[in-house]
Amino acid sequence: MGSNISGSAYALTILSPIRNGVVPGQEIAFADKVRDTLQNWNLLINSPMTKVPQTYLCRYFVLDDVYTQSLPGGSALDTLIDFLPIVPDSLRKWAMPTEDHLQSRYLVFSCNFHGGPNGDVDGYLQGMWNAISSNIREVWGYCYGFEKVHDAASFATYMKQCQLTASLFFVGSNDEPLPEQLKALYLKQEFARFAVANQGLDAATVRANYLAFSQRVKPTDLNGPTWVPGQYRL
Amino acid sequence: MFNIAGKSYAMNVITPVRWYLAWLNKVIFYAALKIPSTLSGLITLSLIHYARWVIIGRNQFPHMAPEQPREQLKYSYMLFFSNFNGSWDQYVDSFTFSIPGGLDMFWKWNVRYSKSVALTPFHRYIQYNQLETQHYYNAYPLAASNDVKSAKTVKAALIAFDQELRKGTDAEFLARYNTLLRGLQHDMGDMYPTPIVSMAAYQLERRHQRHERQLQELKAAASEGGV
Amino acid sequence: MTKQLDLLDIQGNVIRAYGRFGYPVARYVFLNIRNAARARTFVGKLTKKVTTATQWGDGIGQVKKPVWTVNVAFTYQGLKELEVPRESLMNFAPEFAAGMKARRDILGDDGPSAPELWDPIWQENRETRDKDVHIFVSLNASAPGWPANGRDLIETSYEQLELAWQWLKDIVAQHGGGVVILGGNVGDNGALLDYQDCKVVMEQGKPTAKEHFGYTDGIGDPVFEGVPYDTDRVNGRGKQLENQQWAPLATGEFLLGHIDEAKEYPPAPNPVLLSRNGTYMIYRKLHENVATFDAYLDEHGSKYPGGKELLAAKFVGRWRDNGAPLVKAPDAASKAVFDKQLAVADKEGQDELLCNFTYDADMSGAKCPFSAHIRRINPRASLQMISEPGDPPGSLKNSVGAFDTPGALTNRRRVLRRGLPYGDVKDRTRDDGNHGIIIMMLNSDINRQFEFVQQQWINYGNDFKAGNDKEILLGNHSVDDRFPSKAVLQVEPTGNDTPYILSKIPRLVETRGGDYFFVPSLTALRMIAKGLIDPT
Ligand code: HEM
Numbered sequence: 001m002g003s004n005i006s007g008s009a010y011a012l013t014i015l016s017p018i019r020n021g022v023v024p025g026q027e028i029a030f031a032d033k034v035r036d037t038l039q040n041w042n043l044l045i046n047s048p049m050t051k052v053p054q055t056y057l058c059r060y061f062v063l064d065d066v067y068t069q070s071l072p073g074g075s076a077l078d079t080l081i082d083f084l085p086i087v088p089d090s091l092r093k094w095a096m097p098t099e100d101h102l103q104s105r106y107l108v109f110s111c112n113f114h115g116g117p118n119g120d121v122d123g124y125l126q127g128m129w130n131a132i133s134s135n136i137r138e139v140w141g142y143c144y145g146f147e148k149v150h151d152a153a154s155f156a157t158y159m160k161q162c163q164l165t166a167s168l169f170f171v172g173s174n175d176e177p178l179p180e181q182l183k184a185l186y187l188k189q190e191f192a193r194f195a196v197a198n199q200g201l202d203a204a205t206v207r208a209n210y211l212a213f214s215q216r217v218k219p220t221d222l223n224g225p226t227w228v229p230g231q232y233r234l
Numbered sequence: 235m236f237n238i239a240g241k242s243y244a245m246n247v248i249t250p251v252r253w254y255l256a257w258l259n260k261v262i263f264y265a266a267l268k269i270p271s272t273l274s275g276l277i278t279l280s281l282i283h284y285a286r287w288v289i290i291g292r293n294q295f296p297h298m299a300p301e302q303p304r305e306q307l308k309y310s311y312m313l314f315f316s317n318f319n320g321s322w323d324q325y326v327d328s329f330t331f332s333i334p335g336g337l338d339m340f341w342k343w344n345v346r347y348s349k350s351v352a353l354t355p356f357h358r359y360i361q362y363n364q365l366e367t368q369h370y371y372n373a374y375p376l377a378a379s380n381d382v383k384s385a386k387t388v389k390a391a392l393i394a395f396d397q398e399l400r401k402g403t404d405a406e407f408l409a410r411y412n413t414l415l416r417g418l419q420h421d422m423g424d425m426y427p428t429p430i431v432s433m434a435a436y437q438l439e440r441r442h443q444r445h446e447r448q449l450q451e452l453k454a455a456a457s458e459g460g461v
Numbered sequence: 462m463t464k465q466l467d468l469l470d471i472q473g474n475v476i477r478a479y480g481r482f483g484y485p486v487a488r489y490v491f492l493n494i495r496n497a498a499r500a501r502t503f504v505g506k507l508t509k510k511v512t513t514a515t516q517w518g519d520g521i522g523q524v525k526k527p528v529w530t531v532n533v534a535f536t537y538q539g540l541k542e543l544e545v546p547r548e549s550l551m552n553f554a555p556e557f558a559a560g561m562k563a564r565r566d567i568l569g570d571d572g573p574s575a576p577e578l579w580d581p582i583w584q585e586n587r588e589t590r591d592k593d594v595h596i597f598v599s600l601n602a603s604a605p606g607w608p609a610n611g612r613d614l615i616e617t618s619y620e621q622l623e624l625a626w627q628w629l630k631d632i633v634a635q636h637g638g639g640v641v642i643l644g645g646n647v648g649d650n651g652a653l654l655d656y657q658d659c660k661v662v663m664e665q666g667k668p669t670a671k672e673h674f675g676y677t678d679g680i681g682d683p684v685f686e687g688v689p690y691d692t693d694r695v696n697g698r699g700k701q702l703e704n705q706q707w708a709p710l711a712t713g714e715f716l717l718g719h720i721d722e723a724k725e726y727p728p729a730p731n732p733v734l735l736s737r738n739g740t741y742m743i744y745r746k747l748h749e750n751v752a753t754f755d756a757y758l759d760e761h762g763s764k765y766p767g768g769k770e771l772l773a774a775k776f777v778g779r780w781r782d783n784g785a786p787l788v789k790a791p792d793a794a795s796k797a798v799f800d801k802q803l804a805v806a807d808k809e810g811q812d813e814l815l816c817n818f819t820y821d822a823d824m825s826g827a828k829c830p831f832s833a834h835i836r837r838i839n840p841r842a843s844l845q846m847i848s849e850p851g852d853p854p855g856s857l858k859n860s861v862g863a864f865d866t867p868g869a870l871t872n873r874r875r876v877l878r879r880g881l882p883y884g885d886v887k888d889r890t891r892d893d894g895n896h897g898i899i900i901m902m903l904n905s906d907i908n909r910q911f912e913f914v915q916q917q918w919i920n921y922g923n924d925f926k927a928g929n930d931k932e933i934l935l936g937n938h939s940v941d942d943r944f945p946s947k948a949v950l951q952v953e954p955t956g957n958d959t960p961y962i963l964s965k966i967p968r969l970v971e972t973r974g975g976d977y978f979f980v981p982s983l984t985a986l987r988m989i990a991k992g993l994i995d996p997t
Pocket residue numbers: 672674676677678679680681682683747748749777779784834835838839876878897898900902911914915934935970
């Protein structure tokens with residue numbers, strides 16, 4: 001049960017335990033350093049992830065701890081004991097949410113990418129290493145077990161050991177390769193402009209214009225013109 | 235931290251499940267996958283690029299080195315990740331308004347889940363258990379899920395249309411072109427400039443404007459250097 | 462489950478759009494508080510005269526319909542100056558505390574709508590303490606004796622309005638500088654006035670429900686539980702049910718202290734008596750660029766296959782002359798039939814014709830386009846839509862049963878609408894005259910209702926599968942030539958028509974000011990006036 005694959009989209013969920021301890025020579029915990037490094041990525045002109053092929057959307061964060069539930073609630077078991085006419089105090093206490101804590105802090109990387117029908121997670125991770133290994137080292141370098149990583153293959157192996165399986169993966173938009181999606185977005189924007197500019201013109205002109213348009217936008221050419229990954233301006 | 239990238243918001247929610255009930259939750263997710271009607275509300279809402287639910291057994295947190303202390307958890311955990319369009323309120327509200335039953339079905343096994351109606355306790359439940367995103371990357375920040383889907387429709391239609399560009403008279407061409415427009419009448423929405431949906435989105439927009447200026451300066455410097 | 466509201470505790474403007482009840486003119490006055498104690502006595506004095514929502518009658522023990530009405534509301538600063546306890550203040554909605562100006566990016570008040578260009582009273586508001594708008598007083602006047610008196614309606618009602626204004630000025634004067642009336646409302650020829658005047662648009666000596674672009678307005682308005690005189694108006698105004706019936710919306714969508722559509726009491730400040738039967742009001746002065754509107758309509762009307770009047774109807778979703786809804790009268794032929802029916806219908810029948818409709822049979826927008834004013838602002842059940850592989854290209858259909866209730870995405874986004882047009886159009890070839898609409902929206906959650914509609918549905922189109930395309934009439938259309946605004950007027954997907962694209966849509970409506978107000982109940986007004994509010 002559960003699958004990371006939906007169509008050709010892949011749901012990669014990574015929880016990498018971060019070392020407990022202090023960065024040598026600095027008064028900062030490893031996990032806080034990771035967080036600070038990720039924070040710096042926000043100040044760059046664009047994310048390092050623009051360079052990783054086939055990435056649709058992804059996020060990074062540091063999981064400090066789990067939350068202890070203290071709000072009132074009505075979940076399936078929370079109120080069950082109330083069916084007893086008299087609730088012994090021991091049972092009441094037993095039914096209270098307990099306090100839970102993590103022993104390590106985790107770097108969470110949750111990524112949606114195009115992996116094809118068979119979910120080529122190795123290919124994706126190796127592509128990621130090849131594109132941004134220095135950024136990878138920057139954040140994963142403080143994680144347990146990362147010392148075994150020295151190339152694309154060992155990175156993929158490491159990541160798969162940190163991987164969790166999705167119980168349900170919902171794809172609400174599109175599972176085509178990223179270059180197809182970006183090209184499509186480019187075409188959509190360009191076509192809307194064309195439609196506006198050519199409204200009401202005579203047939204021969206529209207046709208001539210369309211021929212020129214089609215030659216310019218090259219609908220089947222993924223190399224260009226198109227949008228670049230992470231493009232936030234037209 | 236930043237939860238927003240263009241038109242998308244990254245939500246992370248972590249909630250405890252009694253470990254002996256986690257399997258039940260998995261069965262429900264499995265059923266949701268197999269019975270398409272359970273997801274028809276989500277599909278109709280059309281606000282999500284990708285979303286996932288991950289159940290981590292209390293003994294399943296990755297253990298990567300002997301020196302890493304072992305987790306000793308009492309609960310299993312459910313992680314929910316979503317990439318949605320719009321503001322936090324819009325998303326949470328739209329879900330409780332349109333598919334309250336579906337939300338309850340997925341979450342009711344979680345300790346002290348609030349139920350999706352009434353709204354305020356549900357808001358509080360999500361807020362309480364949300365984890366902020368540190369860095370969020372979106373390959374198409376200008377596009378909502380609807381835009382991505384309609385772009386796919388446009389692309390297929392244009393490629394098909396190209397096959398017949400040179401056939402027939404101009405008048406016949408125009409008739410085909412008009413049919414093309416009719417078929418794409420819900421797919422021509424603009425994607426830029428990005429609307430400001432929250433005060434955080436406003437901050438993000440200002441950051442992009444700064445980056446834009448930096449880029450222009452870099453370009454200018456490069457072209458000066460080239461002369 | 463019929464519930465009866467305490468109409469004597471609710472301010473009249475919350476429940477009644479006075480224009481519809483025979484009050485053709487109004488004056489909105491804004492005051493600044495200079496002395497808390499005296500301002501409270503002033504509020505107490507006002508409160509005695511405040512018009513409630515009670516049913517009017519001439520019988521014994523009944524409240525007579527007043528010749529002129531008084532209503533009052535406060536900004537966040539106003540409540541603070543009146544010394545409402547801090548703990549209560551902190552529980553008001555954050556956007557109410559921040560005010561309209563601070564929300565400019567959310568509301569899309571940019572370019573010609575930017576606060577720097579608002580009327581002086583609104584520019585200066587929330588900048589320096591002595592120019593802050595604290596209290597809002599609205600005066601609406603009727604025209605006793607008209608038309609029997611043979612005189613002009615507006616003239617007759619203005620006489621009454623002047624009396625009301627004099628009364629207000631007198632009690633301001635009696636409170637020895639405790640409050641002052643703020644000037645800076647722009648009137649004719651740029652004059653700066655101590656009030657904002659409004660009046661219905663007249664045609665051939667008769668009052669109309671028209672606004673300055675020529676549309677018939679004031680038809681659609683939510684109906685909610687507990688208003689005895691609205692029970693026969695629920696079709697098309699309440700919420701749409703699965704079985705094609707209509708039901709009144711939950712009271713809590715519009716009044717604090719009552720259960721809302723999420724089955725809870727909307728978030729509200731403590732104590733309960735401060736908030737119950739009160740609500741939030743959004744006041745906006747919207748200038749109408751009549752010359753730009755006419756020119757744009759002429760330009761495209763001459764090209765649009767259905768002609769100019771149909772095109773005008775496409776902007777709003779209703780025909781200009783009589784408000785016939787496009788979903789019932791999508792073209793000239795069906796409009797002619799509709800007009801005949803309307804002409805012979807009685808009052809109730811007319812209301813049914815004009816109001817009782819859904820978009821269920823127009824899911825692709827061929828009749829009423831997705832960017833039309835009323836479809837954007839109240840989409841009814843039409844957001845439960847989907848297209849599936851194999852459907853005709855360009856079509857959308859109802860995703861039956863996908864949502865908890867067909868109006869799931871709409872029922873919590875409704876706003877009550879009050880207000881009137883202001884000014885006269887003296888020269889239709891110019892934009893810069895004094896003409897527009899004062900619109901007041903009332904709802905129990907500014908952010909969830911008004912701001913959401915303004916931001917997501919007016920200035921953005923994603924929920925309508927329209928990308929960034931904005932609502933035609935009100936959208937903050939781009940002033941950047943590189944990214945012109947457009948709207949697509951959809952056609953029948955299986956027919957032979959071509960969708961028409963409205964290109965380079967200009968700014969038709971500009972914001973000239975406004976703020977967020979709290980409209981207390983009568984009980985709360987009395988408590989505020991006495992300085993007796995205990996939030997603990
Ligand atoms: C100058 C500005 C505006 C003009 C000219 C205008 C005009 C109109 C017209 C002609 C109608 C159709 C008649 C009717 O159904 O009552 C209408 C309906 C409506 N308008 Fe506006 N309006 C303006 C601003 C606004 C604003 C700012 C809002 C709120 C955000 C708003 C909310 C509504 C609502 C709720 C309806 C009724 C929709 C329904 O229930 O079907 N209007 N307006």
